[in-house]
Structures are given as structure tokens and as C-alpha cells.
Amino acid sequence: MGRTSTAKDRLIEAVLELLWTGSYGGTSVDQICDRAGVKKGSFYHFFESKTALAIAGVEHGWTEHRKKLDQTFSPVVPPLERIWRCFREFREEQGEMQAKHGRVLGCPVHSLGAEVSTTDDQLRDKLQEILAQFIRYYESAIRDAHFQGVIEAPDAPALARILFAYGEGLLLHARIWNDLSHLDAMEAGARRILGVKDGE
Template sequence: MYSGGMSTSERLIESAQELLWERGYVGTSPKAILERAGAGQGSMYHHFKGKPDLALAAIRRTAEEMRGAAEAVLGGPGTPYERVRAYLLRERDVLRGCPVGRLTMDPDVIASEELRAPVDETLAWLHARLAGIVQEGKDQGQFGPALVPEEIAATVVATVQGGYVLARASGSTAAFDAGVRGLLTLLAPEER
């Protein structure tokens, strides 16, 4: 499953990332991580203090990857509207849900300040980044003066995260796609 050049600790982190996304914290056993990583029984404890330490490394990596993917479109070319549109329309595995957002539904992650911190930081970063882009659009006259950047950013995040939930519940991407289309219609600059 993994290339020969990947270190054992990297395989463990990647395996934990995948399993946390699929099964959540409780459903991710050390045995499952080791099996998926193709690592020996003592490997996890050689590289990490235990499951919580490995989970934290995996959650941090997932959060970092999500921020990188979001920044690739939010910091890309185009007007503020085009960049928000690119973020909303970027390729996602909608039926799997958001690997960071799904962690907010895991009671063990939420109960642990340490495990929850990368999730909170990532969602706060996304909110602030989107609010800045909306403010930029207002400053350029692209978005109306009545729009409140923080509220629009919250709406974008809620549309994406809620869209994941609705898509997973129905087994179809239709609800996600409809929410995104509706939000884009509301945000679209008026023709002058």
C-alpha cells in the first residue's frame, strides 16, 4: 500500500489520518492503524507515546492539508467572488465528508482540548481567510456594502460543512451541490 521510501512514522500518520476520517477516534484502534500502515506491533510506541499522540499528529497533518488546499484557491488569481467560487466548487470527496469537519462530531476529539485545537484553529483560519476576501470584495465594490464579511464567511463555512452532512445522509452529492449553487447565486455581483 505504501511506497518503500516512506518512513514508518509517516505511514502511521497517514494511516491514522485515513482511519480517523473513515471511523473517528473511537473506531480507530492501534491495531487497525498498524495493519493499514504495514507496521510492526511496537512501531507506534517507538514513534509516538500512544494513540492520542499519533492521533494528534494525524489531526494536525489533516488540518495542514486542508488549509493548503483551501489556500491554493483562496489565494489564487481572480476577483474575490471568483476565489470564493473556486473554493466552493473545488474538487472534494463530498460523500466522505470533510476530514476536519467530521472530527467535530467525534465526542472524544471534542472532549480533548489538545485533539480539538487543530480543528478549532483550522476552522477559525478558514473563517478569517474568507472574511478577508469578502472585505476585499466590498472594498472593490464587488460585494454590496450591507454584507458583513464575518457573517458571509460563516455562511460559506456552514454551507460547505452542512452540505457534507446532507450529502452523506442522502448518499448523494445533490444537496451539497444545491447549497453551493444557492450561495453563489446570492453572492454573485450584480451586473452593471
């Protein structure tokens, strides 16, 4: 029997890389097919449009990223340490991407969302869904820290949204300036947002 085609997988991997390193509007179906080594006819066999592929791509990327987040935000890890680990992983990943691509790339979901939020409702809705799921990791850690008396955070959902926006804002600045140093004080700023006491 012949080897099962991986054309669909290659298309998903290609669109993820092209969207993260470039832009949605600047990425054509032809470019995606060239990167994936797939003929255009095969593209439309698997996906009805570039939007459909982009949605499949971000879903795949999020599924993979959640495996890491499930470990980082494991309940066996102290609540605040979950957040600090997440920030350190942000910094590490951005360093790896800069070494590979020559630029700081920031958060792929926010970069894509900022571009398509007013032009592609389907893709925007998927990105909103992913971001809402991500915020819940912060919310869980903040709620646990509050219950343990480490911080005062009676409204964990609101504080989680603020903290998430702060971290993503720094990632965006790092991308715009192409400078990883914007991420160096991420934990220090988060401590102030959360009201963490010295020594915690």
C-alpha cells in the first residue's frame, strides 16, 4: 500500500509559519501551496478557502500549545509560579523564533487577530475563542492564589483579562521593535498588577 498523503498537514504547517512570519493579507494561496509543496488543486480538495485553512491552522496550533499550557498551569504547580513559568516560556519561544527567522514574531494569535478583526468574521470568531480559552489559564491561577491568600483578587476573571492584555502588549512591543528586552520585566510588571507582596 502507498504512503498516506500528508498534503493536508503540510498545508496547515505552511499557513501557520507564513501567517506568523508575515501577514494574512500578504499571504496568497499560491505561496501557501509553494511552501507546503502541494498543488493548488489539492489545496481546494482539503479547504474551500484561505480562511478555512487559516482556521484549521490556528486550531491545530492552539491544540499543540495547550499541551504545553496544561503542564505549565498544572494544579500541582504553585499558582503564581504557573504564571511566571508561562512568561519565561514566552521569552524562550520568542528567542528561538528570533534566532530562526531573524525577527521577534510576537503572539501569532494577536498579530493575526489585529489584522483580520474587521475583515473576516469567521477567523476573528475563532481567534476570540482561542484567546478566551487562554485567559482561563490565568484566571485559574489567580483564583487559586487568591484562595491561598497569596494575593487579593476577588474578581479573578477581570484581573486575568488585565494580566493577559499586559503580557500580550509586551509581546506586541517586542515584535514591533524587534527587541526581546521588552519581555525582560514581564514578571516584575505582573507582580505589580497582581499586588504580589515581596517574597511571594
